[in-house]
Amino acid sequence: MAARLDNFSELARRRGMTPASERVAFERRRATTQEAAALALPDADEIVRLTRLRKADGQIFWIDVTTLALAVLPDASAIGESLYAYLERIGKPVLRVTEKLRAIVATEELAARLGIEPGEPLLHIRRTGYTHDDQPVELTDAYYLNDFYELTP
Structure with missing residues (x-):
């Protein structure tokens, strides 16, 4: 049975919450060998x-760091509320993903951004999103504070 892919905005709305994203950083540079691969x-x-930072009703629930080809996202302001909606608008919708989940503890940097204490437990998900012809379009590292994330069969 395939799992359903929900984005943050859909998860928040389904819970009766108002989603919001706060851009913390936007960096342009040459890809590392691992990112290029x-x-x-x-x-x-x-x-x-x-x-x-991903928020619902003003509360931080997670932080994500997404890597994309410059050709896919030359300007961060083009995204709007949803990266996946943006990718759909430009003809590169995420059609499937692979995800690796693991439990970690918050580093000092993550804790400071998430407003928690270092060492608190987090769920780390590394996701690769694929578009047409099984072409990878996004690589995201997401760090979740609690059980907000749902994987629904």
């Missing part, structure tokens, strides 16, 4: 890394 890009191609 994960996104099927030529070595040293340019990428962008978008860091966002």
